[in-house]
Amino acid sequence: MDWMEKELEKLERASLERRLHVSAPMADNPGFTLSDGRKLLNLSSNDYLGLSQHSAIIESMRESLLAEGAAGSGASRLVTGNRASYGQLEEALAQWQNSEKALVFANGYMANTGVISALVGRGDVVFNDQFNHASIVDGIILSRAEHARYRHNDMEHLRALLHKHRDKRRKLIVTDAVFSMDGDQARLHELVALKQEYDAMLMVDEAHSGGIYGVHGEGLCHTLGIEHEVDIHMGTFSKAFGLYGAYVSGSSLLIRWLLNKTRPLIYSTALPSSIVTGIAKALELVQTEHWRREQLLGSSRYFRSSLVKAGFKVSEGDSAIVPLIIGDNDTALRFSKALESEGISAVAIRPPTVPDGTARIRFSLSTAHTSKELTDAVSRICSVGLRLGVLGSCNQS
Template sequence: MSRYDWMEEEWERLKSVSLARSIRSVDAVIGEEGTWIRVSGKSLLNLSSNNYLGLAHDPRLKAAAVRGIEEWGAGATASRFVLGSHGLYEQLEQRLAEWKGREAALVFANGYQANTGVISALVGRGDAVFSDRLNHASIVDGIVLSRAEHCRYRHNDMEHLEYLLKRHQGARRKLIVTDTVFSMDGDLAPLADLVELKRRYGALLMVDEAHAGGVLGRSGEGLCHELGLSREVDIIMGTFSKAFGSYGAYVCGATSVVRYLTSKARSLIYSTALPPSVLASIHAALTIVQEEGERRKRLRELGSRFRGMLRERGFSVAEGRTPIIPLVLGESGVALQYSRMLEERGIAAVAIRPPTVPAGTARIRFTVMATHTTTELEWAADQLQQIRAELQWEGR
């Protein structure tokens, strides 16, 4: 008997319920717009990327990355606390604090490390964390690492959250954590209600703006700024790996918060600093996000149009102001079949399955980019309509 038999058995079980995962390689990105990719030699319209503003292949970001390498080298080669930090870091954190209108900012390697590091630094045994049931896995894992009591409230259900806050009034510290834009549904958190509850029950409020940064707000600051609530939120986290087209993450807040995290966030302290090329590309992306508001306007328009195209063809999709458009299909096998058939027709649209989404809500998660054309989106909607007709003909 092999010591790996249990792994093989679990792999077979996952395959039997359409939950096994594998990594596929993208051969190339076609053009600067980033809307087409090549996979296994086939050109596909990319409708599964978080590259919302189409910046990942922008010549200005690539040129900045090259300059960063030429000035600072290919890698940081050490933690920020062991000479891995340099001028690009300091300049970026200053720019982020000014952009967000907060006292200080701190850059992390990625969103996962930011959430796990911040949450586990802020709370521990004897504390309680109140987390939306649909929050990103990095938030959940941060809570688990913290050893605080994990209180999950029903999605965007403020009555349930208040019930849990009342039940845990005796906790040493209380932290409410939520995504502002939920990554698998594209809907928004009720921030005004969350601010009110945090005040009423003496809690800290942390928000994850990963899918709102660059997309919402007058200068792309996110949902907190769009609603005028940025100063009411204790910790604002965001990423550079989506609308910014680069990599990395940040936290903004009061000087006291950032100073504390600098000494307590283990994922920051014990990680090698970001490569200079990445930091330089973030600087370029931040300038574009701040100055080219027409990209956000076009993104909103295309998202609205694609929702309308799907509804016109009989699909049920929720209203929304974000570029995330889920088509909920139910069973994982059905979602996988839709994804395969879309790829056969030249469209990359990945099936999202449990545990990423709740059981029975497997879906195709479409994401629109500002660089898509209406012709491309119309064509994609037509392919979906044809697939549904074919599957219904097969009695599904």
Template structure:
């Protein structure tokens, strides 16, 4: 080994020693169960680790729409959108997104990470104050760092703490409150009504990340903000196409003046190649299915309640709720890894989530249910989990 890389070996050794090392696992071509089952190294596994909440990733209509777009427009985006990558499919998608979200404009980004880092760093700067929930996604944190604003992290869903910080920074230049709508590792929801009230009281602005709410919540899948009747009171609504949509990419919806500003200032948009036409064509079809096939939202929320109930019946401590993210807190890194390995041995794909993704001492198995899981799937999974607990 080259001695210049000795420090990398030591970094790896430290990660491995603390049960924090990670490795990639190759997933083979999917089965025909709407993504509910996958194949890994020749083993068929019940998929309880996917963000494909509505089971749309394998829908033939979406795949065919993407293929048609590729046949018409070619395989690649060929340039950034501000050069010549802004083909008409983009404009059609953004028009439909704005109508769906009932906002003046929309802007599509390459992925959720680029959307959050690009939007936040374009909207805030030195001297501004950003108030961010402590459990917000890493892309939000990184966007704030890139924007060089003063960063104030309030305790998770703690409105008193947030108001204290807002009051203390009353004299700042511009103030932003930023939150996930549904938190990616805990599956709980932000108190959106109260956040809007605080935004107004302290003359701030509000951005909500609907990555895990879009498609799953709201009458037509618009997200938790719409379900709460607050969509027009949020300054920037962000969402992704990589979860409930089952495709790839991300978007923001806002007033036209905000969209214009982002088009000129969001570096992750300006300096990235446009998404391939296949992706945009697929997303357009997925957007229609999300709005019309309401049974998928009903099914995923029913399965979320059911799996929580099944786990509690077997003595596990999980929070009540109907979001598809269901964390089972274990605590110790190594024990969490043992649970994950045992689950795989029994035919279940459920990943151990450890620091730094979650705080130290809060390692967990993060289950995610889908609309395409059956009751038999979830009952069997709960039984396997009880068997592992008894074994360990």
């Protein structure tokens, strides 16, 4: 197995090798993390609404764990792992999404890979935005359907591909609602129109928009009023909900099909009931504590505009994902390390997660951050930018 060492050396030379770092939450400072023993402002977490440390969620999970008297579910849902809490949560999710049915999965990766491979196969085609999450790409590969990749948010390119493959047996368009590495939005209205024109299915991944957009956090599709035009609606509980797991909502027919054909669901042990109970409590909070969404979106607008005003290259959008584009892999790593020395945890994102030449610092904001913490962070980010030559000057006026 010596070949591994040689390949890893190549990754290291290209500043692409990954390593693990130990992190821990701070109960008294939810916007911070302990990283390798150091207290850092946490601008890398997906805990958008600050719910991962919510006392009501933790208490509901504790009560469920003690009441059931079992740490794990012991089997897949189709064997003996399907507790009553699953049905209760799925009913609440369907009502929240204004759909007929919902189905809970262990995580978003399993949901995407499983659903796509259950819907299409050989002789079919999937139209995939080039900036979609890796789990979508892997789902297409596993499905053995043809992979038609369209340029990011380029509806004319998608139209041309749809026309080219118009005679395929099944056609599936898949998109993130908010793209995980750029923080911008999919052109959902146009995707709905193309789906209707070419008689395709449309699947939308709301991993980074669920809980944040919508009157009650239902997601971007609801904000735009197109939720009933989306055939497969997917979301996760590992981001705005602060826990773990995922769901798919849609028609009763869809959920019945997925229950019979989605291999990651059929052949995986079910989530423990304590996790499912915690998700149900988080769903209540997402729908009722509107101030969390309002504060997050306000913080995101301020933080993004402050970096742009300072002279940084930042992707457009209004989401909690604020990518600062660096370009060079080594510079991005040095930028991240320098931020750590300034008391900020902000991870460098490099290929293959993002395209070559677009390495970046991906800032991820949370309701747990105060306005003063973000103002101080912008000042320190500017100092690092000047020191590393990423900025020629820093305008913070």
